[in-house]
Amino acid sequence: MFFPAIQWIQFVTATLSVIGSSSLITYAVFQNPQMSAEIKPLFYLSFSDLLLGICWLIKALLYGTSAPHKDSICYNLQTVGEILFIASLFCTVSYIWCLYTELRMRDSQSGRSTTAQVINHTCQSSHIVFILSSLLPLLLMTPVFCLGNVNECFHNFSQSHRCLLMHSPPPAMIEPLPSTNISVCSVLYFYVVTVFLTSFFFSLLLITVLLIYAQSLYKKFVKSTGFLESEQWAVIYIVGQRVRFFPVAFVCCWGPAATLLIIELTKPQDTSLHMAFSVLQALTAASQGLINCGIYGWTQCKFQQLKREPRRDADTQTPLLCSQKRIYSRSLDPPEFSLAFASSSSTIL
Numbered sequence: 030m031f032f033p034a035i036q037w038i039q040f041v042t043a044t045l046s047v048i049g050s051s052s053l054i055t056y057a058v059f060q061n062p063q064m065s066a067e068i069k070p071l072f073y074l075s076f077s078d079l080l081l082g083i084c085w086l087i088k089a090l091l092y093g094t095s096a097p098h099k100d101s102i103c104y105n106l107q108t109v110g111e112i113l114f115i116a117s118l119f120c121t122v123s124y125i126w127c128l129y130t131e132l133r134m135r136d137s138q139s140g141r142s143t144t145a146q147v148i149n150h151t152c153q154s155s156h157i158v159f160i161l162s163s164l165l166p167l168l169l170m171t172p173v174f175c176l177g178n179v180n181e182c183f184h185n186f187s188q189s190h191r192c193l194l195m196h197s198p199p200p201a202m203i204e205p206l207p208s209t210n211i212s213v214c215s216v217l218y219f220y221v222v223t224v225f226l227t228s229f230f231f232s233l234l235l236i237t238v239l240l241i242y243a244q245s246l247y248k249k250f251v252k253s254t255g256f257l258e259s260e261q262w263a264v265i266y267i268v269g270q271r272v273r274f275f276p277v278a279f280v281c282c283w284g285p286a287a288t289l290l291i292i293e294l295t296k297p298q299d300t301s302l303h304m305a306f307s308v309l310q311a312l313t314a315a316s317q318g319l320i321n322c323g324i325y326g327w328t329q330c331k332f333q334q335l336k337r338e339p340r341r342d343a344d345t346q347t348p349l350l351c352s353q354k355r356i357y358s359r360s361l362d363p364p365e366f367s368l369a370f371a372s373s374s375s376t377i378l
Contacts, residue, residue: 035193036092038311043085046315049322050079070127074120078318081113085315088192103192104183108173112166118232119162121279128272129239132246169224182214229287236276243272263335267328274324282317285309
């Protein structure tokens with residue numbers, strides 16, 4: 030009953046992820062890329078999540094079937110999934126980088142610190158990240174495609190449930206066939222594991238650094254005593270929210286998968302812990318498209334709500350200036366009250 034449950038969890042989450050990613054892609058296609066610098070990286074991130082969701086969906090549908098050459102199909106689907114895993118990691122970094130760039134651009138337009146030349150270099154760097162997000166995963170997984178099929182490492186997928194797992198078990202745990210080169214397959218397995226974990230922790234490090242810098246920029250806007258248009262402040266607020274929420278989604282989606290992989294390497298016999306994180310990974314790893322769609326949709330609705338609010342004087346001020354004005358107005362209340370009381374007393378007298 031355990032693996033059929035994993036199958037249905039992956040089927041449902043992958044289907045919802047495909048729907049969410051498709052919704053974001055449709056939204057990005059009908060937007061003008063010149064209006065917002067984040068539309069293009071959002072499209073790439075959603076497209077990688079869409080392909081990843083389709084891959085998870087096909088693997089879930091293959092469970093329990095008797096398709097010809099099923100082990101070879103599962104092995105190559107697993108390798109395609111590895112490419113999409115890494116591409117999704119890098120595209121998430123690229124998107125958060127563009128959100129940070131948006132904050133820097135707003136800071137530059139306010140005339141405070143960042144020059145236009147620095148912004149241009151930042152935008153050029155984001156294009157480099159786009160290219161690396163597409164090419165680097167494919168280059169990293171090319172040896173797994175070639176050597177794995179030549180040495181028939183797909184026999185590790187002869188059991189149907191191995192097509193459901195994010196990574197196949199080490200070849201040493203499986204009775205090899207005579208045609209299988211066990212040493213090459215073992216090296217490929219640990220190579221795939223190393224590439225995924227390195228990509229995850231490197232992406233996590235970059236996202237953490239970008240989050241810290243973005244938070245410092247956002248605090249500069251909050252503590253500023255200048256005036257901002259209501260729409261400009263709404264953009265800054267929404268970008269700040271996305272910079273916070275998308276890293277949280279990244280950790281929630283890929284953290285359990287990385288943890289499960291570490292558990293498989295350190296405690297291969299701990300079945301209870303392995304089963305718990307397998308269920309958690311099935312719930313989260315295939316659902317990034319759905320979670321990203323929810324975050325972006327919620328922040329976009331919040332942005333439209335802020336734009337529709339009437340433009341009062343307080344809306345054109347930074348939060349610090351608004352709070353100072355409120356404190357100043359409260360500090361004037363006692364003298365005004367005492368003055369009114371004195372005048373009324375003198376009238377009575």
